[in-house]
Amino acid sequence: MTVTEPGGARVGVVPRPAEVIQPVEAGMVADQSRTAVDWPAALTAGGACEQQALRELHGLMLRASRHQVRRMHGLITDLGPDRCDEIAQTAADEALTVLLTKLHTFEGRSRFTTWAYKFAILQAATEVRRQAWAGREVSLDGTATWTEPGDGPEGEAVASDLAGAVVRAMELALTGYQRKIAVALLIDLVPIDVLAERLGTTRGALYKTLHLARTRIRAYLRAAGYLDDGGNS
């Protein structure tokens, strides 16, 4: 079982917590009357209280992961309902593992349920993206395959002017690595999690590279008179 850390790091094989091996009933929703203070206390209370809290929390995680898989189902339409639910179940299990290692970081600034949901959402979304791109090659040579500009005067103007400047900015202002990342993420539309996994890096590191690339492109366009000081084209 592999686990996605917030920020996208894959932290390798993590044993499934023994406490949650017993499955919760489908559709089970946790006791939302617990307060933000109650949840961490219950999850570390030991005994039957802790077991009950873990089952309820797993129910919450499963609800969130199924919700996420449903939202992104359009990316994995070739997978049947059983496989989709298996993805959600696995994501809930893995997200619970991550959450329990982060329990001490819960600050009570949000409701515990909202804090918990995000772990399951991240895990499920990452897995759906991975499934959607399984078996698909990702080109990393930094060569953009441009699509034809839209019809009409507006499209032609973009193609001949600003768009040309953007192409030059990519050639002149970006490093090879920045160009490769920008092309993969923004032209080839490779999901950032998928690209991170293929390159052995993290979502956070790729986003930082992308941010720097965009900053350089915008600076080039500003210097060339295509953006004003307010950043408008």
Place this chain on the structure above:
Amino acid sequence: MSVGPSADQVRLLTTPAEPWLSCDDCFHLMDVVVDQLVATSRPVEELPRLRAHLRACPACAEEVDSLLELTCDDARVDSAPARAALGLGDGALPR
């Protein structure tokens, strides 16, 4: 007419993302901001940074949108005002 980037591609390549917020920071903040938007009418201090990041990072935008939808379902409230405050749903970015 030569082949070149489409208007959408130009927009993606030039999307401003200031003030800076990392994906890790976005994950750290998302539950706090979502709960504040859903449950209170207080101004949300971190909103500008989060909004800028979501405009530039479609994966984080998808996950925040999903969290917001789930939280609004629990609270039985309309998610539209909070989605608008976060700038969600106004782009056609990949997720």
